[in-house]
Amino acid sequence: MRRFALAGNPNCGKTTLFNSLTGSTAHVGNWPGVTVDKRDGVYKKCAEPVAIIDLPGIYSLSPYTPEEVIARNYILDEKPDCVINIVDATNLERNLYLTTQILEMDVPVVIALNMMDAVEKQGDRIDSKELEKRLGVPVVKISALKEQGLAELMDKAFNESQKQRRGSTVLQDTALAHLIGDVRIALAGQGVGNPLFHAIKLVEGDEIEVEMHKETLPMVEAFKQTFEDEIFGNDFEALVADGRYKYISKHFAPVLQRKSTEKFADTRSDKADRVLTNRWAGIPIFLLILFAIFHLTFSENFLFISTFANWANSPLPTLEELGFDPDNYGVRWLATIYDGTIYSPGVIVNNIWNDMLVGELFGWIGGLIEGSGMAAWAVGLLNNGILEGLGAVLSFLPPILVLFMFFSILEDSGYMARIAFILDRMFRRFGLSGRSFLPMIMGFGCSVPAMINTRTLADEKERTATVRVIPFFSCGAKLPILTAVAGAIILSFGSGKGNADLITYSMYLLGIVVAIVSVLLMRATTLKGETPPFIMELPAYHMPQFKNLMAHLWDKTKHFVKKAFTIILASTIVIWFLTHFSFSWGYLEDEQINDSILAGLCKLLQPLFTPLGFGSQLGEYGWVFVVAAVAGLIAKENVISTFATLGACLIAAGVLPGFNADSIYADDTGIQAVVAMISATGITVPGLISFIAFNMTTIPCFAAVGTARSELGNKKRFRWTLLFWLAASYTVGTIVYTVGSWWWTSFIWAAVIACVSCLIVFYNKGKIKLSFGKKSA
Amino acid sequence: MQKTLDQFAIGEHGIVRSVSGEGKIKRRLFDMGITPGAEILLRKRAPLGDPLEITVRSYELSLRITEAQCVLLSVAQEGEEVAK
Structure with missing residues (x-):
């Protein structure tokens, strides 16, 4: 099957075009080795079916971001039959900058001039026939949104794919033309494919090319010795970039005839931004x-x-x-x-x-x-x-999807980039960029899409830090733990009325504080590094598209249902067996739960949780909290449902006089279940708060751990991340319990925190050398 | 008169003369169209003062003050064209 690759800038309508072309055949995965979305599908309306590959959105083919390397390697190594370069007509100059680089490769190219409707609406005109003549490859006007011109585009692409095309460059008028020509001939002589593209990148001093063509590099170096430009000196990378833009402004930009003669006319987006990114509002x-x-x-x-x-x-x-x-x-x-x-x-x-x-x-x-x-x-x-178990998991589908839908709307409309713009200053204090805000806030919905979304962060360390703190932004599945325990605290210890909501909100706040402290700590110690640059396009606002939105949501639903019927189904079965079988493999009735394997294992772990207030001090049935926390590692939904199951078992065992199993099951808030646990164990309020704090900040559910593993892409980093979550939750739980039980311990903690921060600050300034610093290095 | 982009007042515009800075940042600025000869308008500052929003090659770009310090421009005078 012939393969056509879609290439273009971010926000040029590439995803919309891809969805229109491939419809239901679209398949989303990862590029091998890196966590960048790989989308492919089939277009069926050509003479024969064609495979469509959506390359990542990029501004250039430089070697600095994983997206750029993927796109360039795909075209060079996988040799698609045609590259369809989508050009946003409303932003011609910058989009054509990428085009000039693609044209240097020996591959058939067709230009899809997208968003022509928006251009015409402004009263501007683009002479696409003239542009076609100047570029030397077919140009087709399309509207990906209204699905206009797609058939013509694909026919042209199909035609072109049957021809051979040699790379061409716009740098023939620059001072580097001769050098490029010579290097191209040298490379072609060595049998290198795409000699023109490699020659230009080598002249630019591109890291990948310098490594690949060491023997040809001296040609460039020798020329560099003798060369001196009045503006750029011998900075060839700058000369090449400048040469491209100069050529574009001179030869391509004139095909656009603007109605307005104003240089910096206010667009509708600018008008919207006067309010939306206003200094005060x-x-x-x-x-x-x-x-x-x-x-x-x-x-x-x-x-x-x-x-x-x-x-x-x-x-x-x-x-x-x-x-x-x-x-x-x-x-x-x-x-x-x-x-x-x-x-x-x-x-x-x-x-x-x-x-x-x-x-x-x-x-x-x-x-x-x-x-x-x-x-x-x-x-x-x-x-x-x-x-x-399945019911508990599926019940979380609606809030996750609804939240995800709102975030998709923000993303599609262009407002998300403005959020990054508004908040960047604040996030820079913590060594992050404004862009890490989006994944963090998505964490309030579900950690899984949030961690996937960290792909928009270019800096590796920033990404690792963000993935690690995402679980602290309490997700939808953790909310029931908060409300159930908070409700039970009010019911058991309060007047029965009052501020359960206040407890819930303060726990959310606690999560955010822990996240901030952790990021500061990581950026000061293990993830040290310069604040990543923040050079980001603010795309024009546009209406989010229903079709794209539905495609997003459908992907999400599939993923979630798959999770429910695999990992979670398996884990609920395991938990059930562990609670209904003894170490001698005999079946246990509900009321014999105290003899179960799970109870046995958790009794072993119980003393570990004593500093957190839900360990050995709770007596014979204290292990229920440990079981719930362990079950929460599989899915946080399990925590409260475990309480309900255990509550019913304890009632059957006669531990809880005056409680009724049916009323526990009938109460879908889980409050009754927690109340039952409180009266079975006599846990204190600080112990309960510490329990929710622990669950909020510890290792997240199976699905999130699996996502973190694939997003971090490095086993060592992943193991440290698991350890970090355990350490963070243990520390937070201990602080909450001790300070809640004995207020004066807050002085001890304050002293410890002060000492640790001083040590880090001085260590970083190099004023003291620590022996443990050497050990950890 | 020449000054770096971070010293521009809001609404002021000029023509890029040179771009400095560490390799990766400089390359990124080039790729985004900030090359000598490009006209830039400083549109606004973010609510917290940083980053900046500029218009370059008829689209909106945001960058931090530290990155704006790498871009040297000659200021366009009122009513007179800047000599290229």
């Missing part, structure tokens, strides 16, 4: 947008309408008060939207999914299994083990 607007996103996703009090109603002394009635039968099927649908309070769209989607779709289906299957007459242990495994 920029940050408040950003905070408002962020708040709106979380409100629309998670709030059960849409636009605070019921709060206002309460202020007005006319609380909104519940459906039952309105005379509806809450068990009626139709009314239950109504209750997904409104029940004494209006739910936000994210919660409505969540309710429909969990109460009506998955809930109904799983309830029905559970009933079938129960009535099937299987042995009790088999029913237990299927219903309590597998169905319950």
